[in-house]
Amino acid sequence: MKKSQITRALIEGDGILLRRLCEQIEESYEVSILKAPEKSLVMTKANDSVSQQPFYMGEVLVTECTISINSVYGFGVLMGEEAERAYQLAVVDGAFQAKLPETEAWYTELLMEEQKVDEKHRREYSRAMKSKVNFDTMEEYNAKR
Amino acid sequence: MAYVAVTGGQEAIEEANGLAHFYRVKDTTPSLDIESIEKQLRLLVDRVMGEGGMYAPEYAALALKQAEGDPAEAAFLLRAYRSTLPRNHYSLTVQPVDMRVIRRISSSFRDIPGGQMLGPTYDYTHRMLNFSLRQESNEDMIAFAKEYTDAAELADGSLTFKKVADLLREQGLMAKAAKGKSEEQEPFDITRQKMTIPTTRAARLQALTRGETGAMTALAYSSMRGYGVVHPTIGELRVGYAPVYIPYPYSSEGGDDCLYIGELMLTEVETINSFKQDAESGNVQFLLGYGLCFGQNELKGISMAILERSLETEGTAPAQDEEFVLTHIDSVESSGFVSHLKLPHYITFQSSLDQIRKVQVQKAQLKPEEDERDANNRAEAEQPQENIQHSRV
Numbered sequence: 001m002k003k004s005q006i007t008r009a010l011i012e013g014d015g016i017l018l019r020r021l022c023e024q025i026e027e028s029y030e031v032s033i034l035k036a037p038e039k040s041l042v043m044t045k046a047n048d049s050v051s052q053q054p055f056y057m058g059e060v061l062v063t064e065c066t067i068s069i070n071s072v073y074g075f076g077v078l079m080g081e082e083a084e085r086a087y088q089l090a091v092v093d094g095a096f097q098a099k100l101p102e103t104e105a106w107y108t109e110l111l112m113e114e115q116k117v118d119e120k121h122r123r124e125y126s127r128a129m130k131s132k133v134n135f136d137t138m139e140e141y142n143a144k145r
Numbered sequence: 146m147a148y149v150a151v152t153g154g155q156e157a158i159e160e161a162n163g164l165a166h167f168y169r170v171k172d173t174t175p176s177l178d179i180e181s182i183e184k185q186l187r188l189l190v191d192r193v194m195g196e197g198g199m200y201a202p203e204y205a206a207l208a209l210k211q212a213e214g215d216p217a218e219a220a221f222l223l224r225a226y227r228s229t230l231p232r233n234h235y236s237l238t239v240q241p242v243d244m245r246v247i248r249r250i251s252s253s254f255r256d257i258p259g260g261q262m263l264g265p266t267y268d269y270t271h272r273m274l275n276f277s278l279r280q281e282s283n284e285d286m287i288a289f290a291k292e293y294t295d296a297a298e299l300a301d302g303s304l305t306f307k308k309v310a311d312l313l314r315e316q317g318l319m320a321k322a323a324k325g326k327s328e329e330q331e332p333f334d335i336t337r338q339k340m341t342i343p344t345t346r347a348a349r350l351q352a353l354t355r356g357e358t359g360a361m362t363a364l365a366y367s368s369m370r371g372y373g374v375v376h377p378t379i380g381e382l383r384v385g386y387a388p389v390y391i392p393y394p395y396s397s398e399g400g401d402d403c404l405y406i407g408e409l410m411l412t413e414v415e416t417i418n419s420f421k422q423d424a425e426s427g428n429v430q431f432l433l434g435y436g437l438c439f440g441q442n443e444l445k446g447i448s449m450a451i452l453e454r455s456l457e458t459e460g461t462a463p464a465q466d467e468e469f470v471l472t473h474i475d476s477v478e479s480s481g482f483v484s485h486l487k488l489p490h491y492i493t494f495q496s497s498l499d500q501i502r503k504v505q506v507q508k509a510q511l512k513p514e515e516d517e518r519d520a521n522n523r524a525e526a527e528q529p530q531e532n533i534q535h536s537r538v
Contacts, residue, residue, distance in 0.1 A: 004390055008405035041199070041232040042391055042406060045332065046239040048350055049310045049415060050435040050453075054238045055332045055347040057354050058194075058439060059227060060389065061201035062234070062406055073395045077234070079407030080203060097395070121245055123297035125304050128247040131263040135255055 006096070006110055010089060011078050012120075013113035021109075022088035024102055025069065025095045034073070035066035037083035065090040072098040151489045169213050182206035191410070191440020192216055196476040197223025198336070198355040200409055200439050217357075217480035224477050234391045237403055238329065241413045241437060242311070244385035245304045248441075252379040253417050259306040264384060265441070309381035310415050310433060319431050320423060342468045349471065353452060354438050356474035358445040364474070365448035368455050368464035375455040375464070377416035377434055384412050384441045413437045414446035418454050432457075 010018045025031065041059040048055050064077040065086040074094020076086045095103050136144070170176070183190055183206035193205040197220040205223055212218035248264025251257050263269070313319040332347035333340075340348050353361070369376040386408040393402035414436035420429050434454030436446040455464040463469050473479060 003393055003402045004405050008388070011405060011407060039230055040234070041227065041230050042234040042236050042389070043232055043334070043336075044200075044236040044239055044389060044409065046241065046411075046437055048346070048435055048437070049241070049308060049413075050433050051346055053330050053332070053347065055350040055354075056334050056336075057239070057351070057437060058198045058200060059232065059336075060236075060406070060409065061199060061204060061230070064233065075394055075404075077391065077404060077406055079389070080201065119299060121304055122300045123294065124247070125245065126298045126300035127293065128262050128264050129300060131248075132260050133263055134260075137255075 001107055001110060003093075003096075005114065006092075007078075007089065009110045009114040009117060010092065011085075012117040014116070015085065017109065017113055018085060018088045018092065021095075021106060022091040025091050025100065028102070029069050029095075029100070031091055031094070032068045033065070033087070034068055035064075037063050037065040037086040039063055039081060042077075067091055067094050069094040069098050069100070074098075151491065177210050179203060179206045179210060182209055188441060189214075189216065191442050192358055192445070193219045193223060195439040195442055195445060196220035196355060196357055197227065199223050199227040217476055220357075220476045221481065234394075236406075237390045237392065239387050239389055239409065239411075241383070241387055241411060242308050243305055244383060244387045244411065244413070245408075246306055246383050246385035248384040249306060249381065250379065251309060251381050254309065254380070257309055257381070258312065306383070308383075308415070313380070313431060313433075317426075317428055317430070319433060340471070342471070344467065344471070349456060349467070350435070350437075350449075350453065352471045352474070353436070353449045356445070356449070357476035357479065358442060358448070360474045360476075360479065361448035361452060362444050364464050364470055365451035365455075368451055368462065373455050373462040373464040374458050374460060375418055375434065375451050377418040377451060377454065379447065380415040380417040380431075380433060382412070382414045382443060382446065384443070385410070387411050410440050411437060412440065412442050412446040414443070414450045416447065416450040416454065 010021075040062055042062050043059050044057045045054040046057040047053075060079055061081070062077050062079055063082045063086040064075070065083075067074045067076075067087070067090045069091070072094060074090045074092070074097055076089025076091070076093055078085055078089060180203075183202050186206070186209065187202075189209060190202050190205045193209060193216055194200050194202065196216065197205065197208070199205075201223070204226065205219065208219035208222040208226075209216075211222060246262070246264075248262060248266060249257075249259070250261045250263065255261075310319060314321055330347075333345045333351070335348050335351050340352065365375075367373060388408055389406050390403040391406055393404055396402045414434075416434040416436075418432050418434055420431050422429050432454065434450035434452075436449030436451075436453065438445050438449060452464060452470055455462075456467050456470060458465055
């Protein structure tokens with residue numbers, strides 16, 4: 001799994017999973033906080049579909065945190081004021097970076113969480129699709145009558 | 146015009162702050178909960194985030210509570226707070242084509258691949274006050290949301306849609322990216338560099354995307370009413386969630402790792418304005434306008450697309466004047482400048498007062514001579530009148 005995939009499952013998924021993975025590492029390893037959770041900004045670049053070139057759309061508030069496990073860095077970041085989750089993400093990332101044996105068992109859980117997120121999105125999408133519309137021109141409308 | 150710093154009034158200012166607080170809370174309970182503002186006034190929150198230039202729904206809701214619902218003040222609060230934070234990262238380019246769409250319409254093409262979905266909109270509702278909302282309880286809200294979610298089925302297929310602009314491009318109905326520009330150029334950043342006129346397209350889009358909705362709507366409307374040349378149809382309007390990624394800061398050299406940080410709700414609009422003949426190919430192609438902004442703010446997205454296109458045209462209308470448009474649409478600048486008139490301008494006023502008094506003194510000195518001259522004039526004017534009266538008698 002790529003980092004982008006792992007972080008998406010952890011951020012969009014149930015917070016209980018993230019907390020549990022973090023606690024699992026904390027129980028067996030010493031986690032040093034190098035940079036405590038702090039708020040910062042991410043400048044977002046977006047694609048202009050006319051020129052097909054990017055422009056800066058505005059900044060997003062994020063919370064980020066850096067830790068180390070066995071002298072290996074772990075980094076966590078997510079949108080909003082989310083100190084606890086930023087720390088938990090950093091610990092999980094540190095575990096992956098340090099290639100800790102616990103992480104081997106995580107992939108299945110992360111894939112399952114990813115599936116749950118996908119289902120949630122599919123349900124939201126299906127509600128939106130209920131408002132799918134086919135407009136008739138007045139000519140067509142009158143012809144049907 | 147001269148200005149001077151003033152001091153004093155500390156106690157009065159503290160009392161004024163106390164009064165503002167008092168008028169916010171008097172005769173009302175419970176205190177507005179931030180989450181309720183964020184969720185139940187979401188369109189206002191979206192507007193404030195866009196104009197404040199920072200995507201942070203919770204903070205936008207807090208700003209609205211603090212500002213008693215004034216969007217200009219709330220955007221100012223958000224923009225000011227934003228300036229206290231470090232910018233540690235830049236995102237990878239957000240691709241609105243990757244949006245999880247919840248609304249997608251086209252007023253130009255009836256049959257767009259994937260179809261049109263109305264999504265959450267008030268476009269087709271009667272504008273009548275819904276008095277039943279006065280009785281809406283927490284239980285009602287929870288029950289409706291649960292029933293609505295539970296009834297949702299699991300949709301198949303892709304949750305994203307190809308963009309109408311890309312389809313037009315594939316069919317040769319819209320210009321492809323200019324040669325040599327297929328690689329991403331680093332955009333201009335108006336928050337870090339001073340924007341000079343004429344400016345780049347990227348700077349223009351950045352200024353428009355954080356412009357004030359009302360000001361942009363007014364200027365776009367002026368263009369459509371005849372003070373300009375842009376009166377488009379909507380090629381595509383989409384609202385949805387776009388994922389945002391940043392590069393992994395501890396990535397090994399050459400690594401392409403990136404981190405997901407969350408989703409942004411965005412409104413994207415592509416308008417079709419007119420067409421022109423491509424000089425190279427001889428093909429006739431559509432000219433599109435582009436709008437993209439934070440949250441669900443369709444009025445702003447459409448206005449942005451109109452103004453963006455309008456600024457690509459030549460003419461004398463206000464909406465075609467880059468400096469006029471870009472320097473007057475910023476909420477913080479415009480509301481700040483108008484509001485500053487309420488602050489002390491004593492020196493400016495004092496100099497005007499001095500001049501008036503000087504004129505009054507000069508006039509007073511000339512008064513005796515004027516009075517004598519006026520009396521003579523009146524006497525001369527009245528003489529023939531008397532004669533007339535006598536003759537009548």
